[in-house]
Amino acid sequence: MISMQILGGFQEYGKNCFLIEHLETSTRIMLDCGVQNGQPEVYPPLTPEIAQSVDAVFLSHVHNDHVGALPLLADNGYEGEIWLSEASYAQIGPIQQRWRQKSAAPYQAAAVDTLNFTPFSPATKGQKIHITNDLSFEWGHSGHMLGSVWYIVHLGDASLFYSGDMVLDSVTFQTEAPAQSSFQLAIIDSGHGGQVTSRQKSEQALLKALENPDRCYQIPVSLSGKACDLILTVYKRFPDRQLFLEPALREHLSDCLSYAANLHTGMKEQLTNLLADGRIACITSNQASVSGIYFTNRRLEDMKIIPIDSPAHPEFFYKAHPDLKDVEKLLGGIQAEQLVFFHSRPKDFTKLIAHIPKELILNGGVYQ
Ligand SMILES: [Zn+2]
Ligand SMILES: [Zn+2]
CATH class of the missing domain: 3.60.15.10 (Ribonuclease Z/Hydroxyacylglutathione hydrolase-like)
Structure with missing residues (x-):
């Protein structure tokens, strides 16, 4: 017993x-x-x-x-x-x-x-x-x-x-x-x-909210599977946009490559391409003037924050x-x-x- x-x-x-x-x-x-x-x-x-x-x-x-x-x-x-x-x-x-x-x-x-x-x-x-x-x-x-x-x-x-x-x-x-x-x-x-949530609906709402290529957007994420999922999704959906990652997050994506059995089939290749892509950069200061999509929990100036964890915005909730x-x-x-x-x-x-x-x-x- x-x-x-x-x-x-x-x-x-x-x-x-x-x-x-x-x-x-x-x-x-x-x-x-x-x-x-x-x-x-x-x-x-x-x-x-x-x-x-x-x-x-x-x-x-x-x-x-x-x-x-x-x-x-x-x-x-x-x-x-x-x-x-x-x-x-x-x-x-x-x-x-x-x-x-x-x-x-x-x-x-x-x-x-x-x-x-x-x-x-x-x-x-x-x-x-x-x-x-x-x-x-x-x-x-x-x-x-x-x-x-x-x-x-x-x-x-x-x-x-x-x-x-x-x-x-x-x-x-x-x-x-x-x-x-x-x-x-x-x-x-x-x-x-x-609750019952729809990952598809959350993704659609999120991607719609990021539509203006001339703006700075922030998606607040820490080191997590959710962060990896969102980065990959946004990267694929917007092939012309700059993505800025917290350095530890970029490191984390790179660590994922060492454990391919932990990843879905084909994901190692997708991550490798993403990390080698010139439109992925690291966030180096709190002044982010270049338009693009920023993945970080840092307080950055002049950002439109997409509230993926806020009860006030259930449409963006990402489980x-x-x-x-x-x-x-x-x-x-x-x-x-x-x-x-x-x-x-x-x-x-x-x-x-x-x-x-x-x-x-x-x-x-x-x-x-
Ligand atoms: Zn937990
Ligand atoms: Zn956890």
Whole structure:
């Protein structure tokens, strides 16, 4: 039997962190270890008792709401392995640098250097990776960003599915269905589960809003699958326009080329062409006078900002998590005695629960 303690990420959009125990073998794992973004950041309630009892940590991807509390976990005494994909591991250096420099952090900076990352290679996809006699796992791509994965974790005789953050229809990244369909526990991203969105409609609204070739437009994005998708879409739609990228974002696109198995077929070539194209440039200052389309979270002057994340402009909303239709599709292939929907704000969670057919849950399992 497995039990779960949710340390964050349930009925909230942030600090995703789940503690799972297989009771018969006392095997304990942690799925993600994030903070709630904001000023100040909010950490999950990690204690020395929790940190020192965990046998292994699994990271779905490197966004702050999934990894930001790792230094606090280490500061509380966790010395074990932190499993993540090679593509995620390749992005961890600058993140560790930020952790070391964080002012008012609830951990000592030295804890950052004790983190014991254990990357698994692309070649291990779909294979069972054994950690102990009672603990093994499999992984597949989850489509949310470079390196993002889902996990099937086997604990003793039980198994669970953890979707991590998931996108079923990314322009850039692969999403694979898990080979196994029946689980004791499934923890599923339902970040946009309170709505039905159309990627096509959002793209149309966005591209229409960018129509004037003489203007400066800004699309506010951070390092994410969403950013890669939007850059590729805009690049293809406007073959005469200049695109300006935050240098870290350009670097990120270039990193994607090293992990072609993470990309859709043909996407490596498209990205290679884009990066070699003279009409793609880096943003070098906050004064952007050349007309074009700017991809950055920086404050730039004289920009028309396209609000892709604003509730006031639902027409531009571009999903980076499953919406209601995606959750239903996921549940078509996954059944679990206990089903947990995470990453939804309370309002979205309530709407989602009202729509999910109860028969999708086996053995009288409960929604949490
Ligand atoms: Zn994410
Ligand atoms: Zn997330």
